Each structure stands twice: as C-alpha cells, then as structure tokens.
Amino acid sequence: MNRRHFLTAAATAAAPVAMGAQAGKEEEGPALDWQQVQSHLHYTAFCERAPNGEYPDIRLEIGLKRSDPEAPSSTRLELFKFTWEGRSIPIPERFWKDLTGLAVETYPGVDFKNLSAKQAWRLQQQLNALKKPRLHLSAESGTVLVEWMRSEECDSCSTIRWIISKNGTVLRHRHEPHHEC
Template sequence: MDRRKFIGLAAFATPAAAVAADEEQPPYEAWWGKTETLAKFDSYSPDRGIVLSVELTVPPEKEVTESHNDAGELTGYQWKNIRLPADFMPGSTYLTKFHLVWDGKEVPIPEKFWNDLARLTVVDCKVDIKEVPDKFMRKFFDFVADLYQPRVIRSMEGGTALIEWNRSEECDSSSTIRWMVSRSGTVLRHRTGTDGC
C-alpha cells in the first residue's frame, strides 16, 4: 500500500474512533431498571431548605362507590364518604397528603389547592449517583428530571417556592401542575398542558 494513503487512513481513523467513543449511549435501560413507583415521597429543594412530603392513595375498588344524579347519570365517585376528584377513575391515585416545611417551619397549604387531584404518579430512580460516570452525568440528570414526581425550587430572592408536578393525560399528552407558595402561606395553583387527542 502507498505510504501516503496509509498515513492518511490512519489519521482519519483516530478521530472517527474518538467520535464513536464520545457517542457512547448512556445506560438508559439500566437506569429504567432501577426506577420504582412510590406512594410516599419527599421532594427537597436543591439547597434542601424546603421539603414537600406527598402521599398518594389508590382507594380499593371494592370500597369505591358511584354517585349518580336524579336522572341516573354517573356524576363521580366516592370513597369512605369522601367525594373523589372529578377526573378520578377506579384504580387511579388520589392525593391524600401535601405537606410543606420551609427551613424547619410548616407552611400550611389549604386542602382546596391539592385534594381535588387524581391520577398523579411518583416515579423515583434508585441509581447511586456515585455509580454514574462523569461523561453521563448530564444525561442522568436529564433522565431524572423527566420522571413523574413533584419538584421544589426556591426563588433567587428566597421569598417564594415553586412546586411542579407533571401528570400524564389521555392520548399520550401531559400536563404540568404548578404551585407558587410564599413563606407567609399565600398559594396560587396553575395548570398547563397539551391536548394530544
């Protein structure tokens, strides 16, 4: 083989091998294998000064009763004499705890801001961060950020906290429920989403 062609091929092969190594895919399948769906979950702000504790309950189907109007039409469901959220379906979750502690002090959030929510999910990943190679760290954080679970973020000024929780909807769509909570206990709730149908 011509020496110049050999040197040219060798020079090309080295960068191509480096690119192939850089494009090595993160072990998504292994990460998914270490996820689990939880009924109870504590979500911490990045500085760990704010913690939101939530609990999801799946009412036993045999204890759920239907509610009907005078015309006999189904108007919703009840469980233990509790009217379940309008979008509740037997077998789905019902939010039964939403407790916020800010720098060691409870900030009460009135039930009207959360007890009407059904079909929420908490998925957590039990991968030990120490086991994630540096080259995949950003991808791992992106992976965890896409899991269904509540997230708490303190504002830069420190006076408000933002809570976000994604929920799957019909037709492969999703919505995001957000709460803005002030230290003094003022609460606003907002939901956005897309209609995939």
C-alpha cells in the same frame, strides 16, 4: 504519491476518527437504568439549593392512593403537608385534593464520580425528567415554587405548579403544552 499509498494513508488517518465516533456513541448511550426507577405512594420532597447556596428546611410530604392496584395512573392525592423551617403551613384541600394521575419516581444510588462530563450531564437530564414534586425557593426567600409533572393522554405531559408564601397564600397553575394526537 501513488494511488495505493494515498488510500492506505487515508484509511490509516480515518481509523482513529471512526474509533472516536464509536466511542462517542457508547458515551451517548442511556445513562439511566430504567429498570431501577422506583415508584412511591408516600414521598417527602426537600427544597433544592437556594440562591445563596444553602439548603433551606422546606419540605413537602405527599401521599398518593391508588384506586386500581393494576393501573399506575389511577392515583389520587390524599396527603399534601407543607412545612417551612419547622412551621406547618396548611394548604387548603381545594388546591390539591382534586388531582389525579400523579406519580413519584426516584432513582437510587446515583454516582457521578466515574462519569465523563457528557455522561453526567445526560444522567442529570434524565433524573430531572423523573416525575416527582420539586421545590425551589425564590431569590427573595419569600415564596416556594412546587413543580410536579404529570402524564397526560397521547404521550403528552402537563406541569402542575404551586406558589406558596410563608404566610400561607397559595396559587395553583397547570400548564399543558400544545400537542396533536
């Protein structure tokens, strides 16, 4: 094979690879339109799917109040109402009233039908990164874990967690990973 035919064959063989790489780059593009993300001052979070596959009737109603309308991070919790299967479980104010800087972000109209598996996974990861309370029932169905991410200084974030039992016992924990500014 002479050199000219070899180069032509090599270029022809490489073209689909280059086009595939380009298509992969398009597929990796941003799946979430950040312009459509909505902020809320009142929100009701429902429990994620339980280990048995059902959706239990567990909800957390929260209300935020802004001290400065121009500063989104100036929020303070004003309402924290927890309901478990129709029964209100009072959460003492010492577990939530002092928290500031929380945000609730939602994304309307998510449609996974026309997305590839890779795009759907990427979109789900971006949706999971939205700041809002998330409720998870334990495997034994005796406690609920509430997780809520909060932005911190220096582009960091912390996660505030509550463990709430059916009888009203509450634990609160705040985790802030190490970061250097």
